[in-house]
Amino acid sequence: MAMQEGRTFGLETAAEDLAPEPYDTGKRTRFKVPNGLAIMWANRKSRTGLILLALFVVVGIFAPWIAPYDPRAGIFMPLAPPSGENWLGTTQLGEDVYSQLIYGTRTSLIVGILAGGLATIIGLIIGMIAGYAGGWVDEVLSFFINVFLVIPTLPLMITFAAYSPIKGVTTVIIVIGVTGWAWGARVKRSQMMSLRERDYITAAIFSGEPMWRIVFREILPNMTSLIVAGYIGAAGAAIGAEAGLAFIGVGDPLTISWGTMLYWADNSGALLTGQWGWLIPPGLALALLITALTLVNFGVDAISNPHLREE
């Protein structure tokens, strides 16, 4: 994720300087500027990602209709191997693994959307203020950014999650959001510092614009693709973190998620008993979802950098 963001940032400015001649001749070549989605769709990687992601979203939304059984209903023989009735076998409590897999999509998507969003918002606010204000404000905020960057995130998350009084998805979302914002803040701070020097910002100051307008109306719109890329990256990281926490056992073991499925599968020795249907599909689904998000980000990169566009 960090790499992804770094790349977007670095090339964005370069793209403006190096745009090939035929594209910036303005009026003479009356090309319609393609909108963001069209550019992403034109990019093969990102198109694959979008299709994959859409698939997961559909599965998540329509889980009750797609899943054959109630994922919590222990109505089958426990620890059964895959069969015509239970496609991926059953759990130690006799629940249907396939139905759990379907419902688990919901948890992952929700965590991704909310925890990724939380991390992005915290990072955005802190990064923008640090970048625009400069001086001692920047010093103080950068100090906190750096602290959060060097603290190993996983132990911190485990500590927070283990000691939190209530267990549940909400706790996990907050823990991930609060620990995962630092990279985004760092990237947005540098982007802010670069955009702040543009002539149009000086022009806005000379148009009498107050500071908040300059930050939110003049600079923010020019960071959109960076923010979106950062958000998608953060969402992917959050999904991975949730699965990790659940697998270690510090999440809420009663939530149905791919992480808790892996946790229970591991606890029941699924690997030893050869219950591959309980182990591999959740892991694979996780990998696929995070891959989908990464692929989508290639398209977002292409929006901010015309050189990466596939046309």
Place this chain on the structure above:
Amino acid sequence: MAVLEVKDLNVSYMTKKRPPFHAVKDANLTIDAGEIVGLVGESGSGKSTLGTAVLRLLDPPGTITSGQVIFDGKDITRASEDEIRPLRWAEMSTVFQSSMNALNPVVNIGKQFKDVIEAHTNMTEREIERRTAELLEMVNIDPSFSRFYAHELSGGMKQRVAIALALALQPRFVLLDEPTTGLDVVVQQAILDNVKRIQKEFGFAVLMISHDLGAIMEIADRVAVMYQGQLVDDQPARDLLLRPKHPYSRVLIGSYEDLWQPASGSAAEDASSDASGQPITRAFGGKAPVDIAARHGMDADETRMLGMDDLQAIAEATAQDPAVVRAPAEASAHEAVMVIENISKHYTRRRGLTKTRVDAVSDVSFTLRKGYITALVGQSGSGKTTIGRLITGIEKPDSGSILFGEQRVDQFARRDLKEYRRHVQLVFQDPYSALNPAHTIVHTLTRPLANFMDVSGRAARQRVAEMLEQVGLTPAEQFIDKYPHQLSGGQRQRVVVARALLSEPEIVIADEPTSMLDVTIRAEILEILNRLVRDKGIAMLYITHDLLSARALADEILVLNKGRIVEGGDANQVISEPQHDYTRLLLSSIPNPFAEGLVAD
């Protein structure tokens, strides 16, 4: 014998989404051994595309669709990368505009020469060192500089190192793509002199691409003119000046020629006659096609889309069009708006253990007057931009005073500054970064109205439309809701001018407002600035490195060198009778393609 032959070359940018863009159409060009050929044209004319195609450096989606590139008798149009690689640098090399930034920042200069020479020859360490020293001396850089890193050299030096590096293996052909653009005239002159001398000595062939006819004329034996992807003219440099074949070459030469025509100071017109809509200017005369086009209700970009017949007609019309002559206004007739007295500003740089003091501005005094244009001329690093910053209050002088009416700008608190900004507005250099790409023109332009004049909604839109009409974006409705990327460079710069004028300022500071624009559009923007500033009685400070454009526009010229004003006075007088050596140096560094040509006539 021809080193390079280009036969019926076509280059297109092919994309799936958009119609293919034909950047180069049926180009034919031959460059003989030891010949310097210049290639001129405005931005977007395809000259750089032709250059990169010749070197086989085109990036997709750019492709050679037909034709041939023959280098040294060998067809390299379809040669594979492996076949071309040994030729690059050893046989054909290049210096780009940004070559100076292409120097590796983490490796010293000597090592970069070593890398290049080692890769292509079997020289020993000692030989490489000697060769590097030779190469650096060739471009007038002391060999001891090979220990230095790129950031320790000035822009001009970096570019000279880049040239030396391109010549390291004694190539037979060198492509110079805008090698001096972005450097100031004195440095440009030094580099062109260098190239000329080295070329004579080693006899390689050169293709020099530039939008600056003056720079090309300085060194080229033969000049090709490119217009809308086609090579429309190709003849010996002198002949091109005297007998341009294509209307576009005529227009191009016309706009330069006018720069050199001495201004007539006898016509004692006052400023009000300019305000009556008469085109200025002494320098740009009537020959710029845009002037004529503007009178026919077209703008420059449309002019560029004209067919050949139209251009022909315009060129003929202009030939009979007498240049309007304007004498500089009398200073005393104009009320002083801002009085700057003995301001100084220094910066301290700390490098390692030593502190160095840089005097950016020393003891500078001048006055800005209503409806009067003062030009501040100097090289980069002369302190002219710092003076601009001091006047706007962004920075405070160490000593001296800046009086705006009764107020001391140098003592303003933050809150005073905000109010003060309404009275002082800026016109920026780069039209591509001066407008926020995220907002429409109308949004950008209504902000100063809302903040300073308390005008919003429909009334503001009305005012914006009027202002757009005044800067020549007519009909305003066609531009008002557009985004900056939908406008050309010239149109954007007009929007920038409009924004500066909307809050009805007393002072406008224009920092190199035309240096990023095509030659043919420059005259237009200066024309607009001139008209509006005089119409509205604004005091303008025109900051530039270009003495000739200063004469075209300004009433008074101040020549700045190392933070000091070395000469100042009536615009015509400073140019025609320069008193100070530095002014003479600046003047003599401006390439004058007509000096020889006119004598020969």
